[in-house]
Amino acid sequence: MNERFFILPVMLKASAAEEGGARFIYTExxxxxxxxxxxxxxxxxxxxxxxxxxxFGVVDLDHKSMPSxxxxxxxxxxxxxxxxxxxxxxxxxxxxFVKARLRTGSSPLAANxxxxxxxxxxxxxxxxxxxxxGGTVLADEMxxxxxxxxxxxxxxxxxxxxxxxxxxxxxxxxxxxSTTPIGVFAKSVNGIVLKRALEAxxxxxxxxxxxxxxxxxxxxxxxxxxxxxAIITGVLGDNPGRRELERYVVKKxxxxxxxxxxxxxxxxxxxxxxxxxxxxxxxxxxxxxIM
Numbered sequence: 001m002n003e004r005f006f007i008l009p010v011m012l013k014a015s016a017a018e019e020g021g022a023r024f025i026y027t028e029x030x031x032x033x034x035x036x037x038x039x040x041x042x043x044x045x046x047x048x049x050x051x052x053x054x055x056f057g058v059v060d061l062d063h064k065s066m067p068s069x070x071x072x073x074x075x076x077x078x079x080x081x082x083x084x085x086x087x088x089x090x091x092x093x094x095x096x097f098v099k100a101r102l103r104t105g106s107s108p109l110a111a112n113x114x115x116x117x118x119x120x121x122x123x124x125x126x127x128x129x130x131x132x133x134g135g136t137v138l139a140d141e142m143x144x145x146x147x148x149x150x151x152x153x154x155x156x157x158x159x160x161x162x163x164x165x166x167x168x169x170x171x172x173x174x175x176x177x178s179t180t181p182i183g184v185f186a187k188s189v190n191g192i193v194l195k196r197a198l199e200a201x202x203x204x205x206x207x208x209x210x211x212x213x214x215x216x217x218x219x220x221x222x223x224x225x226x227x228x229x230a231i232i233t234g235v236l237g238d239n240p241g242r243r244e245l246e247r248y249v250v251k252k253x254x255x256x257x258x259x260x261x262x263x264x265x266x267x268x269x270x271x272x273x274x275x276x277x278x279x280x281x282x283x284x285x286x287x288x289x290i291m
Contacts, residue, residue: 023102023117024087027131027177029163032094034145034152035171041133041155043094049135049160050089056161059084059100061112063134063164083113086163098131098163099181116165120179129177130169134162175241227267242268 030041046053063069064081075081084102091097103113119127139157144150165177227245230236230252236244242264249260 021104023104023113023179025084025100025102025116025120025177025179026181027098027100027129027163027165028095028175029089029098029131030096030133031171031173033171033173034148037170038150039153039155040143040145041158043091043096045156045158046096046133046160047091049158053135053160053163054086054089057086057163058082058161059086059098059102059163059165061116061164062166063132063162066134066162079109081112082109083116083165096133100163117179120177127167129165129167130171130174131177132164132166132169132171133158133160134164135160223263224267227264 030043030046032040032043034040058065060066060081060083062081064073064075065078067078069075070078070081082103084100086098087101088099089096102117103110116127116129120129136159137155137157138159140153140155142151143154145152227249230248231240236248240248245264245267246257246260249255249263250257253260253263255263
């Protein structure tokens with residue numbers, strides 16, 4: 001059977017990652033692309049400092065446990081903003097993914113961790129947290145961004161000791177934080193396989209998405225097949241997220257963002273409803289065929 005492995009992070013609701021009473025979150029900490037401050041943090045810089053991060057690093061909210069930030073904001077107890085610590089770090093294709101363990105307990109020092117966990121697991125829709133790396137810049141240089149041609153600051157060496165969750169991140173391209181594995185972490189427990197040969201719509205081409213008003217007159221079944229085919233053919237890049245799907249629908253379907261959100265919601269519902277567990281080379285994974 002001709003298949004391709006994909007990870008669609010933070011789209012399918014799954015059981016929260018609690019292991020033996022411990023609470024875990026997964027997040028994309030950084031990506032080698034320019035953030036809103038005009039900076040790029042090299043993945044290599046973080047990888048070279050990963051031992052420091054694993055031994056001394058903390059996970060907090062908006063970097064408020066860092067001395068410089070706490071002093072600026074007149075925070076009396078920076079420890080109250082710490083929500084956890086790193087459990088594991090993985091690097092893949094310029095992205096840095098972190099698995100972190102959240103604090104538990106009734107102490108005021110665990111209050112913010114409890115809020116984060118409940119906002120991810122007890123409400124619908126869950127709160128959208130994004131990550132931001134923090135630490136000391138040890139070396140940087142100016143380079144030209146190959147996409148924009150503009151000069152950007154590139155951080156080449158750092159002492160990485162902080163990871164913050166934020167509702168207003170400086171990097172808008174990252175995947176949002178999840179209580180279930182994302183990115184390279186998902187390959188072992190929650191990956192997705194889409195069949196190349198779809199049972200229906202074999203003659204439907206992705207190019208049809210370019211037609212103005214393509215959403216009109218199409219069934220959700222057809223849209224699901226077209227989106228599946230777009231993912232399989234690599235049109236959306238590697239491991240696309242919900243944001244990439246929505247942008248693609250808006251661009252190719254010539255529709256409003258509201259309609260795109262609805263179409264993607266139905267697509268993800270179809271994925272969820274057609275999931276069945278199989279065992280592949282990565283372990284137990286959902287097998288998804290959009291039929």
